[in-house]
Amino acid sequence: MKSGPSYPAEHISYQLRIRIHQDIRIVAGALGCCNFTAGDYVYTGSARRNLAARIRRHLSDSKKLRWHIDYLLIHPAVEITHVKTSAIPECRWNQQLSGEIPIPGFGASDCRRHCGAHLKKAPR
Numbered sequence: 001m002k003s004g005p006s007y008p009a010e011h012i013s014y015q016l017r018i019r020i021h022q023d024i025r026i027v028a029g030a031l032g033c034c035n036f037t038a039g040d041y042v043y044t045g046s047a048r049r050n051l052a053a054r055i056r057r058h059l060s061d062s063k064k065l066r067w068h069i070d071y072l073l074i075h076p077a078v079e080i081t082h083v084k085t086s087a088i089p090e091c092r093w094n095q096q097l098s099g100e101i102p103i104p105g106f107g108a109s110d111c112r113r114h115c116g117a118h119l120k121k122a123p124r
């Protein structure tokens with residue numbers, strides 16, 4: 001298997017910078033219908049084991065849809081423009097990020113720290 005970029009071993013969290021090129025509506029699994037306006041968004045997640053594999057999965061279009069973010073990323077008007085990784089725990093990193101929450105609960109099914117959502121719309 002071809003190896004992609006590797007990340008420092010202490011990095012457990014990632015942020016995907018996402019560009020949505022036009023206003024869209026998706027159905028994100030159990031969350032239901034979600035409307036997004038065009039613009040840039042940041043999704044914060046974590047993978048304590050194999051961060052590189054998780055990021056490769058997000059960048060791939062052929063996968064079984066599982067997380068809310070999967071339903072967004074497979075939309076043809078949506079692309080990941082940048083990936084960052086960090087040793088900062090995901091919820092703290094997410095909370096440090098400014099930006100509004102477009103869809104309450106999005107990406108936060110496993111969140112225990114009251115983030116509200118793990119997807120934020122980036123300020124212009």
Ligand SMILES: [Zn+2]
Binds near residue numbers: 094115
């Ligand atoms: Zn959180």
